Amino acid sequence: MRHVxxxxxxxxxxxxxxxxxxxxxxxxxxxxxxLNAGDGVxxxxxxxxxxxxxFVAALSEHAPAAARVERVDIAxxxxxxxxxxxxxxFHIVASQDQTAHTTLVSxxxxxxxxxxxxxxxxxxxxxxxxxxxxxxCGPRFTIIRSLPYDxxxxxxxxxxxxxxxxxxxxxPLDRRFHAQPDACFDCGPHITWHEAVNGDVCGNSSASLAxxxxxxxSDAIIERCVELLASGGIVAIKGLGGFHLACDAANExxxxxxxxxxxxxxxxxxxxxRSLADAGRLCHIDDAERELLAGSIRxxxxxxxxxxxxxxxxxxxxxxxxxxxxxxxxxGVMLPYTPLQHLLLATAEACGMHALVMTSGNLSEEPIxxxxxxxxxxxxxxxxxxxxxxxxxAILSRxxxxxxxxxDGAIMPVRRARGYAPQPLPLPALDGAPSCVLACGPxxxxxxxxxxxxxxxxxxCFVSQxxxxxxxxxxxxxxNAARTRLEDLFDLAPAALACDVHPSYLSGQWARExxxxxxxxxxxxxxxHAHIASVMAEAIAAGQLTTDARVLGIAFDxxxxxxxxxxxxxxxxxxxxxxxxxxxHLRTWALxxxxxxxxxxxxxxxxxxxxxxxxxxxGAARLLDSLDEQTRSVTATMIExxxxxxxxxxxxxxxxxxxxILGICDxxxxxxxxxxxxxxxxxxxxxxxxxxxxxxxxxFSVTESSRPDACHVLNSRSLIxxxxxxxxxxxxxxxxxxxxxxxxxxxxxxxASDICVHEGIDTVALSGGVFMxxxxxxxxxxxLKNAGLTVLIPQTVPVNDGCIAYGQAxxxxxxxxxxxxx
Numbered sequence: 070m071r072h073v074x075x076x077x078x079x080x081x082x083x084x085x086x087x088x089x090x091x092x093x094x095x096x097x098x099x100x101x102x103x104l105n106a107g108d109g110v111x112x113x114x115x116x117x118x119x120x121x122x123x124f125v126a127a128l129s130e131h132a133p134a135a136a137r138v139e140r141v142d143i144a145x146x147x148x149x150x151x152x153x154x155x156x157x158x159f160h161i162v163a164s165q166d167q168t169a170h171t172t173l174v175s176x177x178x179x180x181x182x183x184x185x186x187x188x189x190x191x192x193x194x195x196x197x198x199x200x201x202x203x204x205x206c207g208p209r210f211t212i213i214r215s216l217p218y219d220x221x222x223x224x225x226x227x228x229x230x231x232x233x234x235x236x237x238x239x240x241p242l243d244r245r246f247h248a249q250p251d252a253c254f255d256c257g258p259h260i261t262w263h264e265a266v267n268g269d270v271c272g273n274s275s276a277s278l279a280x281x282x283x284x285x286x287s288d289a290i291i292e293r294c295v296e297l298l299a300s301g302g303i304v305a306i307k308g309l310g311g312f313h314l315a316c317d318a319a320n321e322x323x324x325x326x327x328x329x330x331x332x333x334x335x336x337x338x339x340x341x342x343r344s345l346a347d348a349g350r351l352c353h354i355d356d357a358e359r360e361l362l363a364g365s366i367r368x369x370x371x372x373x374x375x376x377x378x379x380x381x382x383x384x385x386x387x388x389x390x391x392x393x394x395x396x397x398x399x400x401g402v403m404l405p406y407t408p409l410q411h412l413l414l415a416t417a418e419a420c421g422m423h424a425l426v427m428t429s430g431n432l433s434e435e436p437i438x439x440x441x442x443x444x445x446x447x448x449x450x451x452x453x454x455x456x457x458x459x460x461x462x463a464i465l466s467r468x469x470x471x472x473x474x475x476x477d478g479a480i481m482p483v484r485r486a487r488g489y490a491p492q493p494l495p496l497p498a499l500d501g502a503p504s505c506v507l508a509c510g511p512x513x514x515x516x517x518x519x520x521x522x523x524x525x526x527x528x529x530c531f532v533s534q535x536x537x538x539x540x541x542x543x544x545x546x547x548x549n550a551a552r553t554r555l556e557d558l559f560d561l562a563p564a565a566l567a568c569d570v571h572p573s574y575l576s577g578q579w580a581r582e583x584x585x586x587x588x589x590x591x592x593x594x595x596x597x598h599a600h601i602a603s604v605m606a607e608a609i610a611a612g613q614l615t616t617d618a619r620v621l622g623i624a625f626d627x628x629x630x631x632x633x634x635x636x637x638x639x640x641x642x643x644x645x646x647x648x649x650x651x652x653x654h655l656r657t658w659a660l661x662x663x664x665x666x667x668x669x670x671x672x673x674x675x676x677x678x679x680x681x682x683x684x685x686x687x688g689a690a691r692l693l694d695s696l697d698e699q700t701r702s703v704t705a706t707m708i709e710x711x712x713x714x715x716x717x718x719x720x721x722x723x724x725x726x727x728x729x730i731l732g733i734c735d736x737x738x739x740x741x742x743x744x745x746x747x748x749x750x751x752x753x754x755x756x757x758x759x760x761x762x763x764x765x766x767x768x769f770s771v772t773e774s775s776r777p778d779a780c781h782v783l784n785s786r787s788l789i790x791x792x793x794x795x796x797x798x799x800x801x802x803x804x805x806x807x808x809x810x811x812x813x814x815x816x817x818x819x820x821a822s823d824i825c826v827h828e829g830i831d832t833v834a835l836s837g838g839v840f841m842x843x844x845x846x847x848x849x850x851x852x853l854k855n856a857g858l859t860v861l862i863p864q865t866v867p868v869n870d871g872c873i874a875y876g877q878a879x880x881x882x883x884x885x886x887x888x889x890x891x
Contacts, residue, residue, distance in 0.1 A: 070116065073121065074114075075114055075125065075142070075143050076108075076109055076112075077109055077112065077140070078140045079139035079140065080139075081109055082110075082174050082216070082217060084205075085133045087241075087246070088241050089131075090110065091161055093124055094124065094159040097123055099115070099116045099120065101114045101156075101159055102161065102162045104164060105217040105219065107560075125143060133204070133205065135178050135206075161241060164219045175209045176209060176490065176492060177208050177487055178366075179206060179365050179406035179407075180202070180408055181365075183205070184408070185411060194233070195254075197284050197412060198254055199408050200252055200258050200462065202248060202251065202252075202408075203245045204245060204247065210490075213466075216558060224463040225257075228257050230252070230256050231255040234256055234257075259460060259461060260458060260459070261281070261457075262279040262281075264293075294458050295417050295422070298417065299317060299420050301320050302316070303316045303323065303327050303453070303454045304316075304454055305448040306409075307441065307444070307458065307460055310467055310469065310486070310534075311429065311431075311438060312429075312437060312438045312439070313429065313430050314327060314331060314453065317426075318390060319387075319422065325390075330452060331428070335739060336738070337394040337400070339369045339472075341402075341424065342387075343423070347424065348372070348404070350375075350386060350423075351372070351374065351389065352372035357475045358475050361473060361480065362402065366406075366488030368487070369484075370402055370475075372402050373398060374394070387423050389424060396749060396753075398753075401472065429469055430448060435544070436467060436543050439467050440464075441461075466554055470487055471485055471489050472484040476862075481863070481867075483867055485516070485532065485866060485871055490532060490534040493529035493531050493532075494529065495527065495607075496529065496878065496882065497609040498528060499886040500890065501886040501888075502520075503885050504521070504564045505521055505563050506518075506520040506563065506565045507580075508520070510536075510576055511569055511576075511596065512569070513628075514537070516533045516534070517533045517548065517552050518875050518877065519531045519561045519563070519878075520879075521561060531555050532866065533874070536548050536551055545576075564589065565592065565881060566590070567580070567594055567880065567881035569594065569599070569630065570593045571596070592877075592884050595631070596628075596629030597624035597640045598642065598876070600629075602644065602880045603863060604834040604835070604861050604863050604872075605622075605645075606646065606876065607863060608834075617645065619644065619828070620834045621641060621821055621834070622833075623821060623833060623836075623849075625640075625838075625840060626719070626870070627838055628719060635657055636660070637717075638721055639655030639718045639720035639783070640653075641820060645883075653771070653781040653782070655720060655769075655783050656782050657680075660717050661704045661714045666722075668736060669735070670736060671695055671696055671736070672700070674725075675692065675696065675704055676704065677789065678692070681790075683786070687797045688792070691732055692732075721839050724839065727747055727792060728746055728806075729743060730792050731792060731796060748843070750802060750806035750807075751803065754803040754806060754807035755844075757803070766791035766808045766809070767788055767791050768813065768819075769784060769788060771783055771784070788809070788813075788816075791808070791812075792805055814845060814852055818855075821853060834862075835862050835868070838870065840868045841869055
């Protein structure tokens with residue numbers, strides 16, 4: 070007989086780990102107990118050695134699907150270190166909270182197949198219950214208040230279980246054993262319905278028109294919601310991590326009205342469809358995309374849309390309002406992931422609606438709403454939605470839907486939130502790194518990161534969910550809430566801070582003040598180094614690079630404060646985790662009005678042509694004619710005198726300028742719109758039979774510095790002049806857009822290859838928001854690989870600024886570890 074203590078760590082709470090352990094113990098003849106604690110699952114086991122070995126192997130090999138077992142530590146008990154009663158049978162002990170909070174909590178999980186069958190089974194007692202769940206699915210992180218994960222520590226604590234639910238909850242052989250959100254119509258949360266009548270707000274959110282306490286009233290609410298959507302209405306619908314704004318995706322008038330009310334004129338909207346079959350009627354879907362759509366996370370997946378010629382006139386075609394995503398080649402699609410969404414889509418389908426717009430429930434640039442009363446005030450009373458479909462289960466953590474795409478077979482996150490965060494990411498093991506680093510992230514697409522050193526020599530990083538653009542009080546409050554949530558839940562006390570070098574970012578200002586007040590080390594990290602470090606950290610943790618490796622980082626984005634007082638964004642950096650050297654960059658030009666030139670790509674293009682001496686080129690006539698004389702005069706004066714005209718080397722701004730020069734998109738109504746439209750035009754050229762992607766136009770010319778320590782400057786004059794020549798010659802804009810992409814990829818690969826040869830580097834890391842451009846990413850990756858270089862692209866964090874906090878944490882740890890070793 071062996072008598073051992075087993076400690077299981079990883080994602081082992083909220084995933085049915087204890088009933089799984091119980092069943093395995095019974096199957097293997099193990100005596101003892103299992104309990105949840107703040108640092109994982111603890112097991113005391115008494116059994117013959119062979120049975121114990123098989124039991125321990127099963128803990129990893131047969132763990133629940135939603136679990137992630139990272140370690141199973143076994144220690145023999147001292148003689149007399151157990152009770153004789155523990156050798157009689159196996160039982161589950163109440164959770165304890167005397168240990169450090171180092172365990173991991175499962176993110177929210179989409180409704181499982183078993184619950185889905187029960188949801189639509191008229192004979193089941195949870196038939197049509199909008200909150201059906203079990204240990205294999207349902208809310209987790211969005212309802213948890215503290216560890217260990219037990220009902221009393223969640224927002225379900227105010228819903229005492231009825232006798233039937235309570236019996237399931239305590240039965241180790243039941244699928245709902247210790248399913249903390251377990252409930253039914255008799256004892257659990259209920260949906261609520263509040264509606265504005267005749268365009269006027271009727272009462273307030275506390276004066277409900279309907280509460281779905283029974284199946285009949287709940288079904289009536291859902292039917293009324295679908296009726297309103299079918300008539301062109303807009304409804305705020307409460308989900309797992311916040312509210313959605315929904316409308317009929319086939320109703321152009323409804324979609325246009327949603328855009329008007331939400332102040333979201335052109336940015337593409339995501340849609341929810343009931344099945345993979347419906348998704349396939351809208352878009353092309355490969356195997357990897359199919360698994361993402363129908364898996365346990367169910368993010369928004371950016372799919373390649375079917376061309377009009379493929380679906381037009383087909384009886385299987387699924388109608389979509391033109392303004393959902395306009396002429397963009399991709400569409401964001403997701404499948405239902407909550408019981409309520411399944412019920413809504415089933416009812417909508419019966420009414421002939423096969424797709425709903427499901428966009429974040431907020432006014433543009435504000436955090437999504439999570440509270441019913443505030444959602445009523447900010448969404449319905451404010452005139453954005455016509456009604457509110459809420460519920461009485463509180464959301465304790467704000468979570469947007471995650472967004473992912475598949476590029477050349479690899480899954481790339483675009484927005485890391487529900488279903489992914491806060492699953493920790495690995496960091497390179499470094500001697501002397503501080504116990505915990507808080508990385509405060511960027512201003513746009515903000516996240517925060519908390520790095521924790523493990524006792525096993527490994528380090529992990531908790532990267533928060535996508536927070537948004539931290540540019541106002543509301544989003545800064547959301548940033549602070551995400552920070553304190555992670556610190557409190559996992560008992561993380563920062564021993565050092567990291568932030569962006571930009572002096573005006575709200576998160577950076579907070580970090581500097583906090584470092585001063587608490588006397589903590591502060592590491593300020595250059596934006597594009599953080600981009601590349603995020604890719605490196607991921608690769609080092611995966612064993613693809615050594616901790617002292619150097620790579621060539623290509624960081625292409627819109628904005629990042631440089632070390633020379635200019636705005637960087639077209640950068641070739643020779644980088645390690647701890648530092649970097651700028652090897653090459655785009656030639657800078659002025660941005661008159663700063664942000665004004667970002668919003669109006671014509672001003673940006675005017676400034677670029679002025680810098681390059683191309684304003685008089687005949688091909689610039691259309692651009693100049695689109696600007697009135699006063700705007701041209703004022704802009705020229707600002708450039709000449711350097712008035713509010715920061716200089717930039719941004720690749721994102723170069724794409725914007727090209728879009729304006731070609732007449733594809735003059736103004737940005739949302740971030741990156743001109744560049745996105747430029748890519749869309751290039752894809753149209755690729756799909757055209759007459760298009761020959763030869764890419765004959767010139768790329769960058771390189772001005773090499775005579776000083777060995779200075780970087781090379783990439784001059785875009787020949788590239789922009791070729792666009793002007795083509796425009797003047799009447800070449801189609803979409804064809805020139807494709808040639809522009811090919812020239813950028815070809816020139817960048819050539820420059821990268823030259824730098825790698827000179828520096829003795831064989832690996833290139835790509836990061837930055839410009840690589841959200843699928844076409845450019847594919848073209849450049851292939852050319853770099855053809856040159857014999859290894860290409861690293863982020864797989865666990867977004868390529869956009871959603872990776873910055875993770876990169877900051879990696880840089881700060883490396884620098885502080887280096888200081889500690891000296």
